[in-house]
Amino acid sequence: MPRAIIGLVEYVRIFSQNSQSRRIAARIDTGATKSSIDAALAAELHLGPIVETKLIKSVHGKTLRPIIRAYVRVDGRKLKATFSIADRAHMKYKVLIGQDVLKSGAFLIDPKKR
Numbered sequence: 001m002p003r004a005i006i007g008l009v010e011y012v013r014i015f016s017q018n019s020q021s022r023r024i025a026a027r028i029d030t031g032a033t034k035s036s037i038d039a040a041l042a043a044e045l046h047l048g049p050i051v052e053t054k055l056i057k058s059v060h061g062k063t064l065r066p067i068i069r070a071y072v073r074v075d076g077r078k079l080k081a082t083f084s085i086a087d088r089a090h091m092k093y094k095v096l097i098g099q100d101v102l103k104s105g106a107f108l109i110d111p112k113k114r
Helices: 039-044
Strands: 004-006 009-015 021-028 035-038 050-058 061-074 077-086 095-097 107-109
Touching: 009 095, 021 039, 035 039, 035 061, 039 077, 050 077
Parallel strands: 004 107, 021 095, 035 077
Antiparallel strands: 009 021, 009 061, 035 095, 050 061, 061 077
16 A cells, blocks of 8 residues: 555544544654643543553653553544543644554655645
């Protein structure tokens, strides 16, 4: 399968285990090791259960965050992913897609793509 060319912001679909889903604009961040989802969005979609808790480093410092698994569809490709749950209410994008999803090798990032 050829690599999909995606931009720095992409509409993705997040799926819960009970088949609920939501289409949402996500920030594609090659500098982020892990993907992250807003706590309110995770609650709305009934994502979970929490599979572990990890110490996550960000620009705001180190925090202990719950980790959940969910499916995410990026440019037509449905992938199983782990997300740290964080308060992203003050951020423009409620979902951040990091290297853990991008490393599948299925994507090329073009910053000019809108």
